[in-house]
Amino acid sequence: MHEIAIAESIVQIAEEKARSQNARSVRVVKLRLGTFTTIVAEALQFAFEIAQQGTSCSEAQLEIEIVPMIVRCVVCEESSEPVRGICLICGQCGFPLQIVSGEELQIDYIEVD
Amino acid sequence: MEPVIERISVKTNVLNANQQTALANRELFHKEGLLVMNLMSAPGAGKTTLLEATICALQGKLRVAVIEGDLQTDLDAQRIEALGVRAFQITTGTVCHLDARMISRALESFPISDLDLLVIENVGNLICPSSFDLGESLRVVVCSVAEGPEKPKKYPVMFNKADLVLINKVDLAEPSGADLQELMNNVAEVSPNATILALSARTGEGMPPWINWLQYAVDSHASSSRMLNVSL
Numbered sequence: 281m282h283e284i285a286i287a288e289s290i291v292q293i294a295e296e297k298a299r300s301q302n303a304r305s306v307r308v309v310k311l312r313l314g315t316f317t318t319i320v321a322e323a324l325q326f327a328f329e330i331a332q333q334g335t336s337c338s339e340a341q342l343e344i345e346i347v348p349m350i351v352r353c354v355v356c357e358e359s360s361e362p363v364r365g366i367c368l369i370c371g372q373c374g375f376p377l378q379i380v381s382g383e384e385l386q387i388d389y390i391e392v393d
Numbered sequence: 394m395e396p397v398i399e400r401i402s403v404k405t406n407v408l409n410a411n412q413q414t415a416l417a418n419r420e421l422f423h424k425e426g427l428l429v430m431n432l433m434s435a436p437g438a439g440k441t442t443l444l445e446a447t448i449c450a451l452q453g454k455l456r457v458a459v460i461e462g463d464l465q466t467d468l469d470a471q472r473i474e475a476l477g478v479r480a481f482q483i484t485t486g487t488v489c490h491l492d493a494r495m496i497s498r499a500l501e502s503f504p505i506s507d508l509d510l511l512v513i514e515n516v517g518n519l520i521c522p523s524s525f526d527l528g529e530s531l532r533v534v535v536c537s538v539a540e541g542p543e544k545p546k547k548y549p550v551m552f553n554k555a556d557l558v559l560i561n562k563v564d565l566a567e568p569s570g571a572d573l574q575e576l577m578n579n580v581a582e583v584s585p586n587a588t589i590l591a592l593s594a595r596t597g598e599g600m601p602p603w604i605n606w607l608q609y610a611v612d613s614h615a616s617s618s619r620m621l622n623v624s625l
Contacts, residue, residue: 366553
């Protein structure tokens with residue numbers, strides 16, 4: 281259940297940012313979460329509800345934008361979204377695929393008052 | 394009156410604090426000229442048995458120490474210390490992974506200046522440890538054949554981040570009916586850049602290529618650290 285540790289980090293970063301802007305409280309935390317991470321959105325929402333208590337984020341909504349995994353072949357430059365099972369070898373030319381997106385775990389912005 | 398809502402751009406990685414500590418750990422390891430390996434697997438894949446066999450094979454060749462991560466007990470550290478190798482046990486309580494700060498704290502009371510290789514045996518878990526950089530230079534994932542050939546497909550993030558995947562317990566491939574080739578193919582599909590070696594830490598089969606690989610990694614790391622330290 282590492283979502284607890286992740287949620288605590290999210291609250292900490294949001295609080296620091298809000299404090300540096302002299303904001304009263306955080307209303308929204310917008311997170312970009314890739315599908316090629318080990319974080320489950322539902323579990324993170326649940327963990328966030330625990331981590332936000334007693335902080336300036338206690339009233340905040342965690343909005344999660346799911347970023348799909350996109351891979352690209354460096355040789356034939358074909359991009360695709362793996363749908364059923366991850367295979368990081370190009371089906372066309374057999375070279376390793378690069379991960380273009382899907383590893384995101386980033387706080388995009390916060391909304392404060 | 395409605396409060397005024399203001400949007401503030403953040404653009405910060407959630408794991409930023411861990412990454413900063415990992416960076417500091419990595420700099421320290423480079424300064425000391427030692428190679429640090431983060432050893433990860435599911436529970437029961439044979440990490441500690443592999444370490445025991447590896448330590449025995451490296452005796453007189455490399456100076457090794459081990460940091461053990463477990464939820465409870467110091468049984469693994471005891472097994473390592475029984476071989477005359479320094480070991481430090483981190484018990485995480487309920488935390489399912491090691492993080493960079495736990496390593497940094499362990500180093501306050503665990504000397505590393507006389508070492509060539511520091512192995513960090515992570516908590517047995519194929520999910521959480523993959524997200525937390527400890528400052529290591531090498532990520533090694535151990536997978537035992539009896540776990541089933543589909544393991545890499547089920548836990549692709551962990552395998553994708555590995556520099557080396559060790560398939561352990563090859564002596565059990567036949568009795569357990571596991572398809573070793575299918576397992577190796579699946580590792581290559583999720584981690585095309587990783588080196589794959591198959592061995593049995595218990596019987597010793599396949600150990601020499603692993604030991605050579607490790608020796609080479611330590612030697613090349615030491616010479617690159619020396620160059621880095623001179624240029625600093």
